[in-house]
Amino acid sequence: xxxxxxxxxxxxxxxATVSFLALLVRRADALSTFSLTITAxxxxxxxxxxxxxxxxxxxxxxPSIHEALSFFSWMLILVFLAVEFRHRLHVLGSFIVPxxxxxxxxxxxxxxxxxxxxxxxxxxxxxxxLSMLGTVGFAVAFVAGVMYLxxxxxxxxKRFNVLYSKLPALDFLDDLNQQSIVLGFPLLTLGIITxxxxxxxxxxxxVNWNPEQTWALVTWLFYFVVLVGxxxxxxxxxxxxxxxxxxxxxxxxxxxxVAIKSFGSVS
Amino acid sequence: MHIVVVGLSHxxxxxEIREKLAVPESRLGEALNRLCGYSGIKEGMLLSTCNxxxxxxxxxxxxxxxxxxxxxxxxxHLSVSSEQLTPHLYWQTGDRAVAHLFRVACSLDSxxxxxxQILGQVKDAFExxxxxxxxxxxxxxxxxxxxxxxxRVRTDTRIAETAVSxxxxxxxxxxxxxxxxxxxxxxxxxxxxxxKLAARHFIxxxxxxxxxxxxxxxxxxxxxxxxxxxxxxFEQFREEMAAADIVLVSTGAAHYLxxxxxxxRAVKQRMNRPMFLIDISVPRNIDPAxxxxxxxxxxxxxxxxxxxxxxxGGRLQEAEQA
Numbered sequence: 001x002x003x004x005x006x007x008x009x010x011x012x013x014x015x016a017t018v019s020f021l022a023l024l025v026r027r028a029d030a031l032s033t034f035s036l037t038i039t040a041x042x043x044x045x046x047x048x049x050x051x052x053x054x055x056x057x058x059x060x061x062x063p064s065i066h067e068a069l070s071f072f073s074w075m076l077i078l079v080f081l082a083v084e085f086r087h088r089l090h091v092l093g094s095f096i097v098p099x100x101x102x103x104x105x106x107x108x109x110x111x112x113x114x115x116x117x118x119x120x121x122x123x124x125x126x127x128x129x130l131s132m133l134g135t136v137g138f139a140v141a142f143v144a145g146v147m148y149l150x151x152x153x154x155x156x157x158k159r160f161n162v163l164y165s166k167l168p169a170l171d172f173l174d175d176l177n178q179q180s181i182v183l184g185f186p187l188l189t190l191g192i193i194t195x196x197x198x199x200x201x202x203x204x205x206x207v208n209w210n211p212e213q214t215w216a217l218v219t220w221l222f223y224f225v226v227l228v229g230x231x232x233x234x235x236x237x238x239x240x241x242x243x244x245x246x247x248x249x250x251x252x253x254x255x256x257x258v259a260i261k262s263f264g265s266v267s
Numbered sequence: 268m269h270i271v272v273v274g275l276s277h278x279x280x281x282x283e284i285r286e287k288l289a290v291p292e293s294r295l296g297e298a299l300n301r302l303c304g305y306s307g308i309k310e311g312m313l314l315s316t317c318n319x320x321x322x323x324x325x326x327x328x329x330x331x332x333x334x335x336x337x338x339x340x341x342x343x344h345l346s347v348s349s350e351q352l353t354p355h356l357y358w359q360t361g362d363r364a365v366a367h368l369f370r371v372a373c374s375l376d377s378x379x380x381x382x383x384q385i386l387g388q389v390k391d392a393f394e395x396x397x398x399x400x401x402x403x404x405x406x407x408x409x410x411x412x413x414x415x416x417x418x419r420v421r422t423d424t425r426i427a428e429t430a431v432s433x434x435x436x437x438x439x440x441x442x443x444x445x446x447x448x449x450x451x452x453x454x455x456x457x458x459x460x461x462x463k464l465a466a467r468h469f470i471x472x473x474x475x476x477x478x479x480x481x482x483x484x485x486x487x488x489x490x491x492x493x494x495x496x497x498x499x500x501f502e503q504f505r506e507e508m509a510a511a512d513i514v515l516v517s518t519g520a521a522h523y524l525x526x527x528x529x530x531x532r533a534v535k536q537r538m539n540r541p542m543f544l545i546d547i548s549v550p551r552n553i554d555p556a557x558x559x560x561x562x563x564x565x566x567x568x569x570x571x572x573x574x575x576x577x578x579x580g581g582r583l584q585e586a587e588q589a
Contacts, residue, residue, distance in 0.1 A: 155443060155564050160577055169446035170541055234538025237562045 137184015
């Protein structure tokens, strides 16, 4: 059941991605309505897929990277729909929906059978959920950063094209960037703490400095510096955009590390 | 009798020449008397703005008249010789001279086509000539007609919309930098017509904080009153720039008033909050190198006009689509 809904979701997100990308270069109200509708339908089937899997699947007690990525993708769409509902910002979909699709396709490609773990790993759900919520924050900051740099470049080079007219004001994107990190950072912090506690239960040590944990800590430290720099010495605007893009690269590397590990544990 | 025009404008002469020939208002009367003191010049009017210096006259003999006027233009300025001047001058006579005056008065020959300032300047030039009794039957009739036609052109056609749409384009660009203009501050430097119009547009779009600076402090205070803003001493405006989100510059200065360093310092003080700088002055008053300063967005009059053209093109396209 869950698998069917999952596949349907993937198809819908794919269609939404194509039509949202077309919106970047075309002005068409019908196209944006279409994009939004299939995204919303996709979100509904995604929700069903996640819930049924949680209730019936093996993921209930200890989620795999597959579930984590699927949840990440679902959260991204949720954030997009929320921002869209409040600000009518269709163009955000052209950036977030493709990211959600990539994340969902990666989830599909990764093993969804959970490596057997001790029952004490029940806290893992908390760890994965919090870390993924933090990551969603960083992903939105990343998207806001990319959009910021594009709009900054268009304004500087005076290229007033379709994309220029669709992208919002620079300070809106900068605010979105800031809010995403302000929300994402504490969530990731809690995610890392609960992860360390889970590890302590499972293995008897909080950290064992595997590449994935190291990267997670480096990323955390990086965002800490970015956040402090922003609030104290004015690392905003263009600099913040660049930093959050670099930071998100760190996040992606961490996730790749987790993914490789999960492949390893399957074989 | 021939009606002639001899002069130079932004189309034929660089600002270095224009500024040397410009006659200050206080010396206009003296200049007019000197002009009509030349033999063979029956009537004369002098139009001197930052974009043009033109002599309208009625002369007895064409060739002699032309050279007298050229002599007059060069004479006033010891630093410019007649030879230096010649390549920048244009001459017209008869119908073509009259047509030229009509084009100028209607703002068709202006740098910003459709700007409203020129008509007032033509009126002032005419009144000055009337005061000094340097015009007669012919010029009086022609100039009066030109002023009437220009007024009709303003009310009956959409020419004035360009000037308006330049201000509109400035506001529209600002909205791509600032999502909410209400808590933003505009600093108006200089009192050019276009800048005042743009400032009015910004206020209409919600801007509540206006600061004004001009070289003459009384002028700044009067303007500030009109916009319910505050006046800033001209000497200090560079330091005040950090407090402004939108800087509108339009002065008669022939050099850059704002350099890269000034903007860089302001952006730093603003902790990298973006700044929007609009330079409506011709010649420009903000160093174009400011374009390279991060988080500062400089647009000059050409950029704004380009945006207006694009808007117009877009509207045409949309109309076709519909």
